Amino acid sequence: MRKFTKQSGLVMPLDRANVDTDFIIPKQFLKSIKRSGFGVNLFDEHRYLDKGEPGRDNSQRPLNPDFVMNQPRYKGASVLLARENFGCGSSREHAPWALDDYGFRVIIAPSYADIFFNNCFKNGILPIVLERKIVDSLFAAVEAEEGFELTVDLEEQKIALPSGESIAFEVDSFRKYCLMNGLDDIGLTLKDADKIKHFEQNWRAASPWYFGVQG
Amino acid sequence: MAGKTLYDKLWDSHLVTQRDDGTALIYIDRQLIHEVTSPQAFEGLRLAGRLPWRADANFATPDHNIPTTKDERQQGLEGIKDPVSRIQVTTLDDNCREFGIFELDMNDERQGIVHVVGPEQGATLPGMTIVCGDSHTSTHGALGALAHGIGTSEVEHVMATQCLLQTKMKNMLIRVDGRLNPGVTAKDIVLAIIGEIGTAGGTGYTIEFGGEAIMSLSVEGRMTVCNMAIEAGARAGLIAVDQTTLEYIKGRPFAPKGEMWEQACVAWRELVSDSDAHFDRVVVIDAADIIPQVTWGTSPEMVAPITGEIPDPDKESNSSRAANMRQALKYMGLKPGTKITDIQLDCIFIGSCTNSRIEDLRAAAAVVKGHKVAATVEMALVVPGSGLVKKQAEAEGLDKIFIEAGLEWREPGCSMCLAMNADQLGAGKHCASTSNRNFEGRQGFGGRTHLVSPAMAAAAAINGHFVDVRDMLLTQDR
Numbered sequence: 096m097r098k099f100t101k102q103s104g105l106v107m108p109l110d111r112a113n114v115d116t117d118f119i120i121p122k123q124f125l126k127s128i129k130r131s132g133f134g135v136n137l138f139d140e141h142r143y144l145d146k147g148e149p150g151r152d153n154s155q156r157p158l159n160p161d162f163v164m165n166q167p168r169y170k171g172a173s174v175l176l177a178r179e180n181f182g183c184g185s186s187r188e189h190a191p192w193a194l195d196d197y198g199f200r201v202i203i204a205p206s207y208a209d210i211f212f213n214n215c216f217k218n219g220i221l222p223i224v225l226e227r228k229i230v231d232s233l234f235a236a237v238e239a240e241e242g243f244e245l246t247v248d249l250e251e252q253k254i255a256l257p258s259g260e261s262i263a264f265e266v267d268s269f270r271k272y273c274l275m276n277g278l279d280d281i282g283l284t285l286k287d288a289d290k291i292k293h294f295e296q297n298w299r300a301a302s303p304w305y306f307g308v309q310g
Numbered sequence: 311m312a313g314k315t316l317y318d319k320l321w322d323s324h325l326v327t328q329r330d331d332g333t334a335l336i337y338i339d340r341q342l343i344h345e346v347t348s349p350q351a352f353e354g355l356r357l358a359g360r361l362p363w364r365a366d367a368n369f370a371t372p373d374h375n376i377p378t379t380k381d382e383r384q385q386g387l388e389g390i391k392d393p394v395s396r397i398q399v400t401t402l403d404d405n406c407r408e409f410g411i412f413e414l415d416m417n418d419e420r421q422g423i424v425h426v427v428g429p430e431q432g433a434t435l436p437g438m439t440i441v442c443g444d445s446h447t448s449t450h451g452a453l454g455a456l457a458h459g460i461g462t463s464e465v466e467h468v469m470a471t472q473c474l475l476q477t478k479m480k481n482m483l484i485r486v487d488g489r490l491n492p493g494v495t496a497k498d499i500v501l502a503i504i505g506e507i508g509t510a511g512g513t514g515y516t517i518e519f520g521g522e523a524i525m526s527l528s529v530e531g532r533m534t535v536c537n538m539a540i541e542a543g544a545r546a547g548l549i550a551v552d553q554t555t556l557e558y559i560k561g562r563p564f565a566p567k568g569e570m571w572e573q574a575c576v577a578w579r580e581l582v583s584d585s586d587a588h589f590d591r592v593v594v595i596d597a598a599d600i601i602p603q604v605t606w607g608t609s610p611e612m613v614a615p616i617t618g619e620i621p622d623p624d625k626e627s628n629s630s631r632a633a634n635m636r637q638a639l640k641y642m643g644l645k646p647g648t649k650i651t652d653i654q655l656d657c658i659f660i661g662s663c664t665n666s667r668i669e670d671l672r673a674a675a676a677v678v679k680g681h682k683v684a685a686t687v688e689m690a691l692v693v694p695g696s697g698l699v700k701k702q703a704e705a706e707g708l709d710k711i712f713i714e715a716g717l718e719w720r721e722p723g724c725s726m727c728l729a730m731n732a733d734q735l736g737a738g739k740h741c742a743s744t745s746n747r748n749f750e751g752r753q754g755f756g757g758r759t760h761l762v763s764p765a766m767a768a769a770a771a772i773n774g775h776f777v778d779v780r781d782m783l784l785t786q787d788r
Contacts, residue, residue: 118751130350183543288471307366
């Protein structure tokens with residue numbers, strides 16, 4: 096996994112609560128058996144005016160001028176500012192894959208759906224939770240100032256604003272450690288292989304009905 | 311010391327190791343696999359040169375991309391017209407063969423929606439921990455199993471280590487007291503619950519559903535309730551084990567037999583929350599207050615009783631909620647103050663992992679029997695959840711009732727719940743759907759979904775607009 100230490104970037108606001116994973120990446124793109132290439136279809140149903148299909152040349156499709164992503168001032172954004180319950184719905188990891196492929200490295204929102212939140216950390220994306228009031232003030236600041244950038248320092252757990260002020264945020268220590276070191280969960284878990292084997296042996300003895308019964 | 315909740319018991323019995331920072335490794339008894347969220351996980355194993363920790367703990371069936379017309383299905387894999395979909399389905403077959411994983415493939419009579427097939431085969435058992443790369447894995451909690459949806463990285467992690475990295479959730483109890491009124495079903499219960507607590511109300515919790523109204527439900531009904539726990543934000547829903555649970559499981563292919571069955575039952579009877587267990591949040595609902603529910607917006611919490619009307623965003627004091635309502639009404643093409651019964655429908659979908667089991671089909675058939683689908687309804691699909699549900703329904707003559715009434719009787723799969731196959735709702739069309747999500751574009755680009763119970767969808771099919779199914783049932787009784 097790519098390491099995450101510090102990220103400076105342009106902020107794109109998405110002023111809408113309960114953005115679901117169908118919104119982030121519609122179902123027809125889930126047919127891919129790869130992890131990459133979803134960025135051009137991120138927010139597809141809102142970003143384009145027509146219906147997207149896998150394999151289509153997206154450069155020929157009509158863009159929705161009203162959608163925030165299509166405003167030139169947000170081109171190249173790597174920080175997504177969002178609202179409550181971001182990423183609800185389907186468990187599709189294609190949602191963080193699409194955000195990442197487009198170039199988003201940080202999401203800031205008052206709350207997330209659990210599965211999506213978890214999936215972000217597995218893909219080198221940092222989802223930050225901030226109080227609603229602070230998120231409101233960031234929306235106002237982004238709106239007011241073209242080219243509004245933030246610098247997110249994971250080690251310090253701080254977001255630096257252009258004004259010089261900074262906002263502290265919380266992050267689970269284990270997830271922070273994995274992100275900062277770009278660690279693969281599987282390798283880490285397999286360090287505990289003996290504990291897993293020991294557990295499994297006892298569990299098999301206590302509950303043999305969960306092992307090896309085949310239809 | 312306070313007693314344990316059912317969730318506490320399931321967690322404790324599967325805890326492999328707890329780290330100082332609060333994260334834990336939880337042993338996983340069963341992983342269910344479908345074609346959409348698994349290919350990248352298998353690829354990850356291959357790239358790292360890893361093998362599944364325990365191949366026999368995995369159980370696969372394709373469902374999302376599967377065509378549902380008889381003609382297509384008779385052609386086997388060739389019947390999947392979209393080459394990208396076909397590759398995904400054959401990739402699952404290839405991966406299962408390569409890694410020695412049990413699969414009910416597309417041509418197997420027992421194939422179907424993974425959340426219907428798992429319990430049907432006894433691959434879901436009480437006391438298990440179950441994962442699947444699909445958020446509706448919460449369904450399996452209906453049998454007293456700790457089951458939740460995971461992402462593809464976690465699918466790979468479970469394949470490689472038989473464990474899931476987790477932090478413990480909080481405990482929530484939703485108790486539905488008393489008895490349901492006639493014509494009110496499990497779907498109405500869960501929609502009413504989501505209307506009450508909201509789509510993020512269960513975030514961070516495991517929800518146990520209890521109370522007389524829940525425990526009076528069949529296992530099929532319990533699955534409908536737990537299925538939609540995720541729509542309330544909870545990754546897992548749970549229902550205590552009782553005699554109904556054990557009777558459902560007995561004799562199923564993957565269930566233990568003989569002496570082992572008896573031993574298992576002794577252990578499974580313990581799978582209830584202790585009477586002095588502590589819940590972090592308790593919500594109590596009176597079953598008598600629940601009447602058939604219909605969603606009018608683009609989030610499952612945007613729901614109203616059939617006797618109600620579409621609410622007015624101008625009267626909503628919370629400004630962010632009012633904005634969401636306006637956005638939803640614009641997308642749905644509906645106006646505040648419209649009676650729910652005045653919503654006209656173009657399409658009917660009876661199916662999905664929420665409502666495609668035999669009991670659901672019986673409920674729908676009972677309503678349409680002897681009637682005809684309204685002329686204004688352009689498409690009405692009945693999609694059984696599995697090949698065995700289909701077979702059972704045909705043995706009971708339900709297929710004939712649907713066909714005579716003018717509904718299409720299809721082959722099993724996820725179908726128009728998420729429209730990854732050819733079954734798609736047209737732009738601007740209104741659909742009465744027994745599925746679980748009414749998000750923008752969910753059933754097809756620009757499609758407008760209204761979530762309802764199977765009986766309500768059937769009643770809407772006949773009338774071309776929503777009606778209170780209780781009125782129809784009353785007329786039939788007379």
